[in-house]
Every structure is written in structure tokens, then in C-alpha cells.
Amino acid sequence: MQQTTMVVKNVTRRFGGGATEVVAVKSISMTVNAGEVVLIMGPSGSGKTTLLSMLGGLLKPTEGYISIGKDVLTRLTERKLPGVRLKRIGFVFQDFNLLSALTALDNVALVAQIAGASRREGRKRATALLGQLGMDHRLSFLPEKLSGGEKQRVAIARALINHPDVILADEPTANLDSHHGRETMRLLRDIAKKDGCSVIIVSHDRRIRDIADRVLWLEDGQFKEVQGMAVDPVCGMSVDIATSPAQVTVDGHTFYFCAEGCRDEFLSGMQETIKQISDST
Amino acid sequence: MFRLAWRNLFQNVTQFLLGAGGVALALLLMLALDALLAGSEENLVAYIENSGADIYLAQSGVNNMHMAASAITRSDMQRAGRVEGVLSASPILYTSTSVEVHGSRVLAYIIGYNPDSALGGPRSVIAGTTRVNQNEAIIDEAVARAQDVWLGDRVDIFGETFTVVGITQGLTSIVNSTVFIHISDFERLRPGDAISYALLDTVSGYDTRVVAQAIVDQYPGINALPRAEFSREERQIIRDMSTEVLIIMNFSGFLIGLAVTALTLYTATLNKRQEYGVLKALGAKNRHLYAVVVAQAVLSLGIGFVVAVGIVELLSIILPGVEPGVVVTLTIPGTMRVLGVSLVIGVASALAPAVQIARLDPAQVFRG
Numbered sequence: 001m002q003q004t005t006m007v008v009k010n011v012t013r014r015f016g017g018g019a020t021e022v023v024a025v026k027s028i029s030m031t032v033n034a035g036e037v038v039l040i041m042g043p044s045g046s047g048k049t050t051l052l053s054m055l056g057g058l059l060k061p062t063e064g065y066i067s068i069g070k071d072v073l074t075r076l077t078e079r080k081l082p083g084v085r086l087k088r089i090g091f092v093f094q095d096f097n098l099l100s101a102l103t104a105l106d107n108v109a110l111v112a113q114i115a116g117a118s119r120r121e122g123r124k125r126a127t128a129l130l131g132q133l134g135m136d137h138r139l140s141f142l143p144e145k146l147s148g149g150e151k152q153r154v155a156i157a158r159a160l161i162n163h164p165d166v167i168l169a170d171e172p173t174a175n176l177d178s179h180h181g182r183e184t185m186r187l188l189r190d191i192a193k194k195d196g197c198s199v200i201i202v203s204h205d206r207r208i209r210d211i212a213d214r215v216l217w218l219e220d221g222q223f224k225e226v227q228g229m230a231v232d233p234v235c236g237m238s239v240d241i242a243t244s245p246a247q248v249t250v251d252g253h254t255f256y257f258c259a260e261g262c263r264d265e266f267l268s269g270m271q272e273t274i275k276q277i278s279d280s281t
Numbered sequence: 282m283f284r285l286a287w288r289n290l291f292q293n294v295t296q297f298l299l300g301a302g303g304v305a306l307a308l309l310l311m312l313a314l315d316a317l318l319a320g321s322e323e324n325l326v327a328y329i330e331n332s333g334a335d336i337y338l339a340q341s342g343v344n345n346m347h348m349a350a351s352a353i354t355r356s357d358m359q360r361a362g363r364v365e366g367v368l369s370a371s372p373i374l375y376t377s378t379s380v381e382v383h384g385s386r387v388l389a390y391i392i393g394y395n396p397d398s399a400l401g402g403p404r405s406v407i408a409g410t411t412r413v414n415q416n417e418a419i420i421d422e423a424v425a426r427a428q429d430v431w432l433g434d435r436v437d438i439f440g441e442t443f444t445v446v447g448i449t450q451g452l453t454s455i456v457n458s459t460v461f462i463h464i465s466d467f468e469r470l471r472p473g474d475a476i477s478y479a480l481l482d483t484v485s486g487y488d489t490r491v492v493a494q495a496i497v498d499q500y501p502g503i504n505a506l507p508r509a510e511f512s513r514e515e516r517q518i519i520r521d522m523s524t525e526v527l528i529i530m531n532f533s534g535f536l537i538g539l540a541v542t543a544l545t546l547y548t549a550t551l552n553k554r555q556e557y558g559v560l561k562a563l564g565a566k567n568r569h570l571y572a573v574v575v576a577q578a579v580l581s582l583g584i585g586f587v588v589a590v591g592i593v594e595l596l597s598i599i600l601p602g603v604e605p606g607v608v609v610t611l612t613i614p615g616t617m618r619v620l621g622v623s624l625v626i627g628v629a630s631a632l633a634p635a636v637q638i639a640r641l642d643p644a645q646v647f648r649g
Contacts, residue, residue, distance in 0.1 A: 059644045086565075
């Protein structure tokens with residue numbers, strides 16, 4: 001039986017009140033097991049960032065329960081939350097968010113030191129970890145001298161340095177080319193499978209589906225069935241078939257679009273192609 | 282965290298140079314003024330400390346020379362000279378007036394002394410003689426160089442012309458200089474029976490404090506102070522007179538230093554707002570980030586302080602050559618005081634960035 005790392009029960013987050021109240025996340029529940037890679041997808045404004053912030057102990061839910069192991073995040077005081085974030089959660093960001101003044105090694109070692117490791121111990125662990133991620137030749141480089149993929153590997157090393165139970169990754173491949181994107185995906189999967197660390201990824205990148213054990217679709221603050229999803233052929237966004245604002249059927253095949261603009265672009269592109277074919281014949 | 286503070290500080294060299302330069306300038310303002318006053322103080326008490334007198338005899342109630350008027354009779358001096366332990370008593374006449382040199386007026390203490398007496402005359406003569414005759418004067422090197430006069434040239438004192446026969450050293454401050462003339466000239470030009478002070482030499486082995494007390498006890502109309510005490514009183518008067526200026530300048534320096542340091546730190550913190558937010562999200566507590574700000578403040582001020590001390594030391598070498606009479610002396614109490622002020626600036630300037638950090642929402646990291 002797999003060990004459960006994270007439990008989320010009936011989590012709701014409201015912003016504002018009265019007539020201007022916005023419910024960003026509505027009564028969401030989920031469990032994440034050790035070694036599991038969970039991908040959360042959804043359109044912009046669907047509540048992904050709010051959910052991720054709550055899972056990371058950065059934002060208190062209005063209602064509900066979130067726990068990582070024995071630590072119930074929703075019951076912890078603001079004073080205790082940083083300690084839990086430091087030791088039980090690793091963060092990987094879209095923009096890498098490395099400290100620009102520190103070298104790759106110091107960026108990773110600093111987080112170990114904040115958690116209580118001595119400078120020597122922190123640097124030793126960081127050196128070993130960066131070495132495992134193939135960064136041993138870039139230890140003394142400042143972030144500005146690193147490629148996007150290298151920056152993300154440093155960020156992943158930083159997330160792992162205190163042996164967290166959960167890694168929360170926010171669009172980890174968004175600023176990477178396809179090669180580095182795949183490399184990052186492989187790394188996150190390896191971390192989950194080899195270290196038993198749960199990985200929760202919020203992303204628009206459909207390629208991540210390939211490494212995810214589970215894909216959750218978040219829309220209007222709620223999880224929806226991912227089976228009813230299609231890919232917008234213009235922008236590449238995942239689209240809920242049931243609520244798609246525009247569709248086109250060509251030769252018996254139906255295309256679903258996230259917006260009418262994408263559909264129009266698709267149709268004009270098709271007409272252009274037909275015209276080119278007829279002109280050439 | 283110290284490493285992060287250090288790296289943050291030096292990441293933008295221009296910003297660092299402007300910040301540390303501003304801090305150095307503010308501290309320099311305080312240090313230089315203090316050193317300038319300390320240097321002046323040294324020169325103002327140079328005559329008292331180097332005259333060779335063990336005890337200074339003055340009118341009762343007069344404890345110093347600067348801005349003071351003392352009058353004692355020669356018979357008082359002679360009586361004091363007979364007290365056990367006193368070897369000799371030498372009279373001087375003293376006033377503060379201007380000396381005209383090549384049409385320029387130089388403020389100076391005029392000391393009329395008897396070259397035949399044991400004490401009273403200049404000790405640090407670098408050219409000419411220590412003995413003046415009538416209508417002769419000994420002036421200080423700083424005035425001589427500034428006014429381009431030397432041995433054999435003429436100066437006007439009390440409206441009469443004197444020939445320069447000696448040059449002293451170290452008796453000019455930014456306030457004034459010291460000029461020696463023959464006591465008979467002084468008496469002729471400022472008629473009166475009294476003398477200003479008497480300089481007593483004591484027999485070797487006698488405690489000057491005991492001798493001075495014996496004089497005061499026996500002759501209530503006169504005051505007798507050992508050289509060290511007389512010098513201390515002189516210094517105190519100078520300090521009292523310069524305290525307000527010093528306070529104003531120190532306060533100005535404090536405010537400038539505070540403004541520069543606070544602005545530098547605030548801007549540095551603002552520039553790193555996103556990164557501090559990331560650290561908070563990762564689990565750093567406010568105290569970790571406060572440590573970065575405080576370390577940056579201490580580093581900025583430490584570097585600024587060292588630069589300021591270095592500049593003042595440099596000024597103490599260069600300035601006397603450029604502007605005779607301006608002596609810059611860095612004192613340990615003055616340096617410690619400025620160091621203390623620097624620490625206050627450090628703490629005060631770290632407050633605004635600390636508030637900024639405390640208000641940082643770590644959840645911003647997901648908002649881009």
C-alpha cells in the first residue's frame with residue numbers, strides 16, 4: 001500500500017466579500033501519494049496559483065484541511081509555517097527564482113543553512129546534489145551565466161536540499177526550450193520515483209502528461225474530469241469539450257477551441273491552405 | 282546570511298560605491314571636524330604644556346588662558362616664589378589681539394616675557410633666537426609661511442612695528458597664533474602694574490599639586506594650578522566653546538549618514554524584494570532576512586568608516602603643508618564616538634527595510 005504524503009479536504013478559498021466576493025478554489029479534495037507525480041492543468045484564472053499557494057503553506061484556505069504527513073498546514077500558526085515549508089516542501093518556479101548574487105552552489109547551500117545546517121555541511125550536501133544533477137562543472141557560476149535548463153536544475157537541487165516530502169512545481173518548463181523542458185520533466189519524474197518524493201506540477205505544458213501519474217483539470221476553482229478534454233490546435237491549450245466556446249468539424253473530425261479567436265485563426269489558415277493548393281493546380 | 286549580504290552589497294558596484302561613498306562622506310564630516318578641533322586644541326595648549334612651567338599662577342578664580350583675563354601683582358608672584366618647593370617664578374603679560382602682517386590681520390595671543398627669566402619664552406624655536414630685545418618679536422612658522430614673512434621682516438603689534446627675530450613651530454591653530462615680545466614692550470604699550478600670569482618652576486622631587494595647594498592656602502588672592510590641571514582647564518574651555526559647533530556638525534553628519542545609509546539599504550532591499558520573497562516562500566524567517574539587512578548596514582558603515590578614517594589620516598598629513606595652522610589630529614575618543622554614531626545609524630537605517638521585509642507576502646512568488 002502506498003503511503004499518503006499530502007491530504008487535501010474540502011479546501012475553499014474566497015477573496016473579498018459581499019457582492020465582490022470571488023471564490024478562487026471551491027471545495028477541492030485530493031490525496032497525493034509518495035513517489036506520485038500529479039499534474040494540475042487548467043485555463044488561466046482557474047485557481048491553479050491559489051491552490052498551489054495553499055498547498056505550499058503560503059496562503060491560508062478560507063475553509064478546509066491540508067496536511068503533509070503529520071503536519072496539518074491549516075492548523076499551523078504563521079510562525080511555524082516557514083519551518084514546515086523549509087523542511088517538508090520544495091518549490092520549483094517558472095522563473096527559477098535563483099538569488100542573482102549567489103553562485104549555483106551558494107543558492108542551494110543557503111537553503112540548507114537556513115534549515116540549520118552548518119555552512120560546511122550545507123555546501124557539502126549542495127555540492128553532492130548538484131553533482132547528481134550534472135551541475136558539478138557549474139558550481140561557482142552565477143545564475144546569469146547559466147542556461148535556462150541549468151538554472152532549473154539548480155532550482156530543483158535547491159528544492160531537494162532539505163529532503164522534502166512534496167515538491168511543488170509552478171510551470172517548471174514554461175521558460176525552457178523543448179530539450180531542457182524534457183530534461184526537467186525527466187528529472188522531476190526521477191526524483192519522484194527514486195526518492196519517493198511527491199511531485200505536484202501546475203502547468204499548461206501538455207508534454208508533462210507523459211510523465212504524470214495523474215492529471216487533474218482545474219477549472220472555475222474545481223477539478224473536472226480530464227477525459228472530456230481536447231487540445232486547441234491553434235494555441236495548444238487544453239479545452240473542456242463540454243464547455244468549449246467554439247468548435248469546427250472538418251471531414252468528420254471535430255476541433256475544439258479555447259476561444260472564437262483561435263477558431264477564426266484556424267479557419268483562415270485553412271482557407272489560405274486551400275487557396276494555395278488550388279492556385280498551384 | 283552574511284555571505285548573501287556581502288554578495289548583494291557588491292553585486293552592483295556603482296550602487297555600492299555611491300552608498301559607501303555617501304556614508305564615508307557623512308562620517309568624514311564628523312571625524313574631520315572632531316580631528317580639526319582636536320588638532321586646534323593641541324596647538325592651543327601647546328604653549329602651556331611646553332613652556333616648562335610646573336605651576337601656573339593666576340588671579341584667583343582664573344583657571345586658564347584662552348579668552349581669560351588675569352591680573353596678579355609682582356609681589357604676589359614673589360611671595361609665591363618663596364613657598365617651599367618653588368625654584369623660580371617668571372612673569373608673563375598676556376592678551377589677545379591682532380597682529381598686522383603685510384596688511385593682513387592675524388588674530389594672536391601676545392605674550393610678553395622677560396628673556397632673562399627662567400621661563401615664559403618660546404620653547405619650539407626653529408629659526409632665529411628665543412631671546413627678544415625691545416621692538417623684536419617671535420612669530421609662528423604657520424603665520425610666517427602664510428604671510429610670507431621671515432627673520433628680519435616687520436610686523437605691527439599694538440600699533441607699533443616689531444622686527445621678527447625668531448620663528449616658532451606648533452603654536453598656530455585655525456583660531457589664532459601666538460606671538461612673543463619683550464615684557465618691557467608689553468608694559469610700555471599696555472601700561473599697568475599687574476602681570477597676567479607667573480610660571481613657576483619647582484624643585485625636583487616636590488609634588489607640584491602639594492606646592493600649588495600650599496600657595497593657594499597661603500595667598501587666597503591668587504590661584505595656583507599644576508601644569509596638567511591648567512592645561513586640562515584650558516582644553517575644557519576650548520571644548521565647551523566648540524561643543525555646540527561639534528554637536529551641530531555631528532548631528533548634520535548623523536542625519537546625512539542616516540539618510541544615505543537608509544536610502545541605500547531601502548533601495549537595495551526594494552531591488553531584492555522578489556528574492557527576499559522567494560527566500561520567505563522557501564522557509565526563511567524574517568529574522569534571517571533582517572540579518573541580511575543588518576549585515577549590509579554594518580558592512581556599508583564599516584567600509585564607510587574605514588574610508589573616512591583613511592581620508593582624515595591623509596588630511597592630517599596633507600593639510601598642514603597646504604594650509605599652515607590647520608592641524609588635524611584623529612583622537613581615539615573622537616573616533617570611538619563616530620563609530621558609536623555609525624552603529625546608531627546602522628540600526629536606524631535598517632528599520633525601514635526590516636518593516637518592508639516583514640510585510641513581504643511569500644505567496645507573491647507564484648504571482649510572478
